[in-house]
Amino acid sequence: MSTSLMRLAVAGAILATPGAAAAHATLEEANAKAGSMYKAVMRVPHGCDGQATHTLSIQLPNGFIAAKPMPKAGWDLKVKQGPYDQTYDYFGTAMSEGPVEVVWSGGQLEDFHYDEFVVRGRIVDMPDGTALAFPTTQICADGEVSWSELAAPGQDPHDLDRPAPILMVSSSAHEGHGGHGGHGSSDTSAAIPEPVIVGDLKIEASWTRATPPGARVGAGYLVITNTGDEPDVLVGGSAPFASLIEIHEMSMIDGTMRMRPIDGGLVIAPGATEKLQPGGNHVMFMGLTEGIEEGSPVIATLEFERAGTVELMFTPGPMGGGSPFGGDDGAHGGGHGHGNHSHSN
Template sequence: MTFPLRAGLAAALSLAAAPALAHAVLAVTQASPNQTYRGVVQIGHGCDGKATTGITVTIPDGVIAAKPMPKAGWELSTVKGAYGRAYPSYHGSVSEGVKTITWKGGSLPDDQYDEFVFQARLTDAVAPGGTVYFPVRQDCDGAVVDWREVPAAGQSARDLTSPAPGVRIVAAAAAAPAASAPASIKAGDLTIEAPWIRATPGGAKVAGGYLQVTNTGKEPDRLVSASIPLAARGEVHQMAMDKGVAKMAPVESGLVIKPGETVVLKPGGYHLMFMDLTGPVKAGSTLEGTLTFARAGTVPVRFAVGAIGASAPEAGGGHQHH
């Protein structure tokens, strides 16, 4: 049976709105499209006094990548099947996945309470204002209660005998603008622009940093070193081709910025090398740091963090996989 996922359905279920004798409700009854949802099925009591021995959750169309949490004392199983259509994912598209999750073999007495947990990704198949329903089957020593009734348009869940737990879809809250590096930083005769760092995979010990420096004065200056909290030290390095082989070496005396000159530190050329990292540099974040010049002194800067392997900083930062 297919359960409708559409805007304009009844208001979301909540603990207060559920019938007094409901056996299965969801702890989280509101979520946004294109987000990971943590489903917590709450079982308040058994079936007419009988202990609960099995819980089966149906994953509706429009909800993908469902994964159950194992539960001590209960046997866990899933059934996979085709989705109603293909959905975009972080690694292409997906057209099938877990359709039901079952915990069985345990025993939850009628006078006790417990929770059964899964996670899944809500797609944009349901617009804000609609409700996604997760039917729950409760097995109790031979007795069965199916919490799968879905209210018709204009109908209240209170009017149903065995309502399916629901999650109301709401628009995502407007995200605060990602912190970004200033367009330019003045330090005496120097103008520093677009400082950024490449993100690193877990376990990496070095990260590359890049920027542009213009000297508007009449005296040369030298970029000597750099720092960020995650690195033990930051050096100026140069990468150059030698007989077809890329070689990298520190610029021992610092990188000279001549009067009237703009020097660009970029992948494949002059760059900053942050050494002995204590943790990963995460795409989309920013890092406070410093640049040290022979004449201008130590200058505070904010490094934007681009994606792993990026050739330039990304507007708004990168994205993370789940």
């Protein structure tokens, strides 16, 4: 049927029926902990519109690293390698690339059959409540079904015709203190530096992450409050340990979270507090000329359109870990440390 492709191109309007909701490709276990191994079992309940599926591909999200697919009898297995969104620490090894897509082909999943496709990998540390999409495509003789739609902000995922299978990641930080063990920093959280005031801006809790050997990029996180009546814009900065500073945002591109420079910089509206944190907006230290080590704070200069430049100390947390100040963003109330003024270093 040569019309199948055209029908697919106009998507759900034609094919969506209430009954179809039960037949989505889904993950058997849709919840996992950050910092754990996760076995993604993709459940595929049928072929495409009457035809058998001969090829199935799963795109692996950022933050799901060192993935290994399970071979299936009767199917050829191919793993596509590619760059990760950042350099991750994998048990002491810097990992900046790896499997990004798995393709099983040459099989025969009949429309009236059900099958499962398995990939195991590591979920890196990420903020509580992060949604990881595993866009999945079934290819048949005359067309394909792509489970790759993502809910826009405020949209109910149930309204999607072809939703991408989603894994919800919860943070082990919510289990209380010391959940990570090993690096020993959880019960000796670094003192939060005094807020730095520059113009109408109050800047708090600036931190970074220790980088694995050979890493070329690092990220900076901080909380900026605009106490004035005019908007200000974080446009960039400079640092002696990096060749360039960019201000990045995260956005969904082709079903994966990717980071990219924010056009024109990050606006801090009057009265607003902007939290730059893992999984969201961040300061990107590009072209690291030296690694960032836990216990050795680094100094960088940030530049704001109105407030001008400000020198900040970024306290490194553990490699791939959370804020050295304890909380998700380090900006929880009270208990500011002494003798750790950002501007005096």
